[in-house]
Amino acid sequence: MKQLSEYSAQYLPVIEQHLFSTLNNALKTGFPELKESILYQFGFDAGKARGKRVRPMLVLLSADLLSMDWHELLPAASAIEMLHNFSLIHDDIEDHSPLRRGKETIWKKWGTEKAVNIGDALFILAVQTIQSIASQFDPQCAMEAEQLFMQAAFSIMQGQQMDMAFEGDRNINLEDYLQMIHEKTAALLAFSCEIPAVLNGRETETRELLHGFGLNLGMAFQIYDDWLGIWGKGDQTGKTECSDLIERKLSYPVLLGLKQSPQFCEMWQSQESFSAAMVHSMVEILASEGIEKEVLAKAAHYNEIALNALGSVRGNESAKNALRTITEDLIKRKK
């Protein structure tokens, strides 16, 4: 059976090539600064650090799972990766993040004003790329895929708006938090897994299973990311240890701590910024109150729902196995 590593070795260079040529063609006759900055964002400036291309991988593996020709899904995969990167450019402005993948973010390098516009231009390219699939598939299916693409984009914005509105509000309830990560992160992963079935005109059941797989994978991913933000090892994550506590980020473990431990709550409210000793105590409280375990259990819970949905899809066993590996690796990763 073909392993995930073999799929990656096969798909990733083709994804990179498709992304590069699509962006390069769209931007080659335009104003040079747009081309330069957008290629930089994707790491196409002299082979610098690139994203993991998780979403394109999910698109192509889901296509393979349905025994479609994965090459036909390349424009959809590129469009989704462009949408994701557009949202990163604007998120980095909104979160004031100076670095991404060890490189200066677009706003840091080109200034906030231009970064807003560069993100906008990239989003337009993403929509143009998803529009380009119309000629390859049944028109009704293509139209539905385009509409779902825009809905996924809207989810990201809605999730980001909630995230910003929640900022600093320690009374956010867990349900609102889960809704926020559903919109901001999980919806696009759900769409990435579902789109091959949409374009292939598959029955509702298959679509819903693949959507559910991606959605729960996304929820698990984000909750585990919140775990890493406190318990990840600094030398592996590339971030400061306990960075989410230091930055007072209202992540899932923190919201649980505020809800369940009066002692944690008191410490959280006592200071604007925490000493190393305080951070250490807070982490201990979260562990002793069983909150660390609860967070990991929540991630595992979503992962299990994802795997169950995946297991029910009738399709190519080898691709299914690779998607299973992605899911299982997700909550073992160190960064």
Added chain:
Amino acid sequence: MKQLSEYSAQYLPVIEQHLFSTLNNALKTGFPELKESILYQFGFDAGKARGKRVRPMLVLLSADLLSMDWHELLPAASAIEMLHNFSLIHDDIEDHSPLRRGKETIWKKWGTEKAVNIGDALFILAVQTIQSIASQFDPQCAMEAEQLFMQAAFSIMQGQQMDMAFEGDRNINLEDYLQMIHEKTAALLAFSCEIPAVLNGRETETRELLHGFGLNLGMAFQIYDDWLGIWGKGDQTGKTECSDLIERKLSYPVLLGLKQSPQFCEMWQSQESFSAAMVHSMVEILASEGIEKEVLAKAAHYNEIALNALGSVRGNESAKNALRTITEDLIKRKK
């Protein structure tokens, strides 16, 4: 013959209603802050100052000119107005403008971070609205209209990127400046006039004439706007007199002054900010060197090309006459 004022009285309330209900429906179940801020941008918060809806008016009049049912063009007209307002929200961030139509801009009211995201959400609604026309028209025509919509959107971003890149660079040549306003302003007006012909499957000639009409109208509009930025009367424009000189904006008259008058050029370079006396002298130089006349002649030149193109379109005389009135009024307006 029906006058422009009668068309306005007929169209504008319907445009407002369509815009409001489209936005309200799309946002009513989502996160309230998005709905509140987007309705505010459009002036739907208790009847405050609204835009002039120039682009929707051009869409509907062009439809009438081609003897189409203008009601069918309402989604396209709303989509274009949404695209325009999205670009205003982001422009106001990029230009640090605190006020628009006498109201606080979105970034001023909600902060830059949220304003970026609110603009993004509005742009997605614009694309969804243009997608919604697919069911009403021939699928090929609808698809082409959607593609041209995205191209017009990309033009705006490209023009804005050029505008920001040119900032403070007094060596910008006039051709680059004209290219910038072509992309940033004129392209969307061209598309507004052309889209009814696209959706109606009209022959290339009609499409090109309407495109040319809108494009040249847009060029005239912007050049005349540059004239107003120096020679407009403060009590009528609502801006400070000579505001473009005071803000050191490299508008068309300033670029002409820098190119043609060594004396103007010297004054421009001599100070970071100008005294009232200097501004007065600079305006006098621009007049005595014939630059004020040259600017007005350039606007009139584009206006004439626009009117010629319009004159060649075979269509409803009454709608044509109303479009002619818009064009003629353009370079007589006081604000």
